[in-house]
Amino acid sequence: xxxxxxxxxxxxxxxxxxxxxxxxxxxxxxxxxxxxxxxxxxxxxxxxxxxxxxxxxxxxxxxxxxxxxxxxxxxxxxxxxxxxxxxxxxxxxxxxxxxxxxxxxxxxxxxxxxxxxxxxxxxxxxxxxxxxxxxxxxxxxxxxxxxxxxxxxxxxxxxxxxxxxxxx
Numbered sequence: 001x002x003x004x005x006x007x008x009x010x011x012x013x014x015x016x017x018x019x020x021x022x023x024x025x026x027x028x029x030x031x032x033x034x035x036x037x038x039x040x041x042x043x044x045x046x047x048x049x050x051x052x053x054x055x056x057x058x059x060x061x062x063x064x065x066x067x068x069x070x071x072x073x074x075x076x077x078x079x080x081x082x083x084x085x086x087x088x089x090x091x092x093x094x095x096x097x098x099x100x101x102x103x104x105x106x107x108x109x110x111x112x113x114x115x116x117x118x119x120x121x122x123x124x125x126x127x128x129x130x131x132x133x134x135x136x137x138x139x140x141x142x143x144x145x146x147x148x149x150x151x152x153x154x155x156x157x158x159x160x161x162x163x164x165x166x167x168x
Contacts, residue, residue: 001109005029005047005079007071008036012118013049013081013107015091016128016136017100020148021159022088023139025049026131027056027079032071040127045069047076048132052163054084058133065133085156087115092152094120104128138166 002011009030016024026046030036033043040046045066048058059066059076068075081087091105094117104124107115129135142162149155 001082001111002027002029002079004072004074005069005076006038007031007069009034009038010108012038013087013109014121014124014128015087015105015107016102016124017091017095017105018102018140018143019146020092020095020152021143021146021155021162022051022091023143023159024128024132024134024136025051026128027081029069029076031061031069040125040131045076046127046131047079048128048134049079049081051088052160054081054087056080058131060131063127063130081109083109083115088156089152090115090117092155096150096152139163142166 006029011027011029013027015022026048028038029045030038031045038044045059045061047056050057056077056079087107090107094105100122104121106118108118110116
C-alpha cells in the first residue's frame with residue numbers, strides 16, 4: 001500500500017495517545033538518505049496525518065516542508081492510511097494495556113495481518129508537531145479535563161467531536 005511512499009524500508013505510523021484519546025499522528029517514511037530507516041533524525045520523511053480521516057495534511061524532511069517523496073517523487077499529500085479506524089482502536093487499546101497517560105504507539109501495516117503494534121514509547125519525541133504543522137497543547141488541554149470512558153469507540157467519538165471543535 002505504501003510502496004510509492006517509501007524507499008526500501010518499512011514505513012510506520014506513530015499515534016500519540018493522551019489519557020486514552022488519540023491526539024496526533026504521523027507516518028514516517030524511509031528514503032535513500034535515511035538508509036531505509038523510518039527515523040526522522042536520519043533523514044526520513046514525516047507526514048502529518050489527520051486524526052479524523054487518516055489523510056496526509058503536511059510533510060517534512062529535516063524539519064522543512066516537502067511535498068514529494070525525495071526518491072519516489074510521489075506527492076505526499078496523496079497518502080491515505082488504510083484501515084484507519086483499526087489503527088486508532090489499536091493505539092487506544094495500548095493505553096488500556098499500559099495505563100500510561102501519555103504514550104506514542106508505533107504501528108506497521110502488514111499486508112496479510114493488518115495493523116500490528118511495533119513499539120510503545122513512554123516519551124515519544126515532539127517532531128510529530130512539525131510533521132502536522134500543529135501544536136499538541138490545544139489537543140492535550142481539551143482532553144485534560146475529560147473523563148476517559150472505558151469503551152474505545154466512545155473515546156474515538158468524543159475525540160472526533162473535540163478535534164472538530166478545535167479546528168473550527
